[in-house]
Amino acid sequence: MTTRRKKLPALISVPHGGTFIPEHLRSRCLLTDLDVALDGDTWTKQLFNFRGLTEEFLVMEAARIVVDLNREPTDRPPENPDGVVKTLTVTGKRIWEEDLTASETDELIHQWYEPYHEQLMNASLNPAVKIAFDCHTMLDVGPAKGKREWEARPLFCISNRGITGGEAGGETVTAEPELMQRLKELLEETFVEEADHTVPLVAVNEPFFGGFITRSHGKRSDIPWIQLEINRRLYLPETAGVLPSEAEVMRMNMLRNKLYEVFMQLTAEEVPAPVDEKSIS
Template identity: 35%
Template sequence: MSGRYPFLFSIPHGGVSVPPEVRGLVNLSRKEIVFNSDPHTRLLYGFDDAVEALVDFEVSRIFVDTNRAPYEYPPRAQDGVIKVITQDGTPVYRKGLAPGRDLIGTLLQKYYFPFHNRLADVIDTRHVEVAFDCHSMLPKAPPVRMDAGRPRPLFCLSNRGDRFGKPLRKGGLVTCPPEWLSALARSFQAEFDGEGRVAMNDPFRGGFITVAHHQRTRTPWIQIEINRDLYETEEYIDTGSHKVDEARIAELRGRILSAVAGFWEEVSG
């Protein structure tokens, strides 16, 4: 392992690029594309030299969302693997130019499935004892959600369970042991003591990635969501360019790794 932690870090929403197949069809500005992605997560969770494996994704989630099931596309779903609206309800594509079945198939084959194949290959061939699917979240729930306007915690850690990390029903699925999720929450709370609340499965319970890849091999998976208020306030970001303070990102990256390392020291001992 060469001193690396036996972790896989998945960063599915950090990319901001536009697939060439949809250029000219898009209704969004560059700023809107970045905002509707998970900007800066590739830096926040970029532990390439400290963990066994890291898999990220270049394309913006607004065009191909790898954390959705491959059958969740329009007209069945508007906020699925291929989206037609943003978090605030803005159309992704110009009128009459939303992808049809053939283009959706191309996007899935060229971008979606290769990402999932990379995750599967890492799990199958590398020493991975726990995997983390890493995201950011807006400070308040956006208009398209049922809890629109509700303030979010500092971190949300998810295993598909309840707010204690336990299965929602007897025999129900959780993607990692409840004790592990609680240990990770304690470690994050200690690292960010006094700065905000660390929640479990609230407001997110984990997405397609954690469930699909846990079910395939039973490798423990945990979803991590960081509140963008930690680095996107006026103090740390240029609202025009969306460029974030590099020192702040580096500080947060170090503290996140410290929290995850503390968790591993507890559960692997």
């Protein structure tokens, strides 16, 4: 008999796990189904499937190329080809035969973006929720900040809009530094067998220090918000398909079970709410 597991007192958000392209846009898309899957956070609907295991769980069905929930709604092409809607993939492939118009972008924001952010806000108000995790994956080797070359990434990156110790830099953090350090310790203890010593096992705010979701909701929330990035080399084979194989699903289930234990241990301890430094005189 399977033991029923306790629900995490957490909000889990998976904003880049979808692959759906609206029918009226599909004929203009130049990408294959595999291209679409790889340009999002590949297979994260399976990897972060905490449905039934957490108090609040949200996943976006629309593909990241259609609408990116982790961008400001005013962050758009042509100024930014990687904005709230895309014109290029992360590897530089052109996405649309004809780029989306301003009115099409507005409609996508109204249909997909605004409802998701409203659901996030409502979910964060659930009194049973003690912490929020915005869950992503990252390329094993990706663009370096402020450099032309690409660099190897850590196996995990946790972010609170701060600096590499978790302390505040240029803005208020979305989770206290002590909480970030405790999460780092728990991840390192739990995933020690994955370490290969060529890259850090867990990095804080490097290479990512948190996106629009953690920033916008962290500012308006009384609970901590943490962005979690998992290196795709932990679960994604060199030759990936649109959907994972049975063996790959088993691998992701193992990773998710370990994450569940980390989250449960973290939330079993006292979770400090983020402090608004501007309110301290």
